[in-house]
Amino acid sequence: MKLINAALLWWVAISIAMPSAYGSVDQSPKAVEKWFKELRHGEEKLTKLHFYLHDTVTAKNPTTVQVAQANMTSKSPTLFGETVVLDDPLTVGPEPSSKIIGHAQGIYSSVSQEGYSQIMILNLIFNYGKFNGSTLSLLGSNPIFNEYREMPILGGTGAFRLARGIATEKSYAVNVTTKNAIAEHHVLVLHY
Numbered sequence: 001m002k003l004i005n006a007a008l009l010w011w012v013a014i015s016i017a018m019p020s021a022y023g024s025v026d027q028s029p030k031a032v033e034k035w036f037k038e039l040r041h042g043e044e045k046l047t048k049l050h051f052y053l054h055d056t057v058t059a060k061n062p063t064t065v066q067v068a069q070a071n072m073t074s075k076s077p078t079l080f081g082e083t084v085v086l087d088d089p090l091t092v093g094p095e096p097s098s099k100i101i102g103h104a105q106g107i108y109s110s111v112s113q114e115g116y117s118q119i120m121i122l123n124l125i126f127n128y129g130k131f132n133g134s135t136l137s138l139l140g141s142n143p144i145f146n147e148y149r150e151m152p153i154l155g156g157t158g159a160f161r162l163a164r165g166i167a168t169e170k171s172y173a174v175n176v177t178t179k180n181a182i183a184e185h186h187v188l189v190l191h192y
């Protein structure tokens, strides 16, 4: 386990966990249309997010469930074909007891026969602070033994309408027995 980066936590505390000044964004069709019409006056901004994803495979209440695999998956050294659905909490710090600011909901499948790599199809759904009710959609390749895994953010909703960006994932702690893992995420996103 690594030491918690106090400066980063402080940054997160002020930039993500700050109570919302304007509440959640109106998602009615009329409000969305108005937003698009006003877009040309809007300036793109860069938002940085930092959080930890807790992937709990083995526990009384796991956050992931294997939903499919092929006959050959159990014989494959890379678990080719294994498909998992997840609803993992996102927290400010790496401790499981840390403040939850959202969830990563989606699917990953083992898609490589050579190295161990997953395709990640995730919605990052924020439920706290400035981005409460807003989401980001991530689609990318996650070769989990690489130190950093860069994955595209393809869009978003609410405060993140028309967002694009990059999420960088790094394993923070992995228990090889339980397969429970904590991953650190840095997300840089351009939005209006």
Ligand SMILES: *[C@@H]1O[C@H](CO)[C@@H](O)[C@H](O)[C@H]1NC(C)=O
Pocket (backbone or CB within 6 Å): 071
């Ligand atoms: C997978 O294994 C099951 C049980 O051994 C077998 O009945 C089935 O035909 C196999 N499916 C394929 C696609 O090989």
Ligand SMILES: *[C@@H]1O[C@H](CO)[C@@H](O)[C@H](O)[C@H]1NC(C)=O
Pocket (backbone or CB within 6 Å): 020, 024, 127, 128, 129, 132, 133
């Ligand atoms: C997030 O937004 C929902 C819906 O507007 C609200 O019920 C909830 O209290 C908010 N949560 C926080 C922590 O601001």
Ligand SMILES: *[C@@H]1O[C@H](CO)[C@@H](O)[C@H](O)[C@H]1NC(C)=O
Pocket (backbone or CB within 6 Å): 175, 176, 177, 178
């Ligand atoms: C992994 O989890 C098992 C079961 O909870 C525990 O006994 C073990 O100490 C853990 N290993 C590490 C390195 O934390």
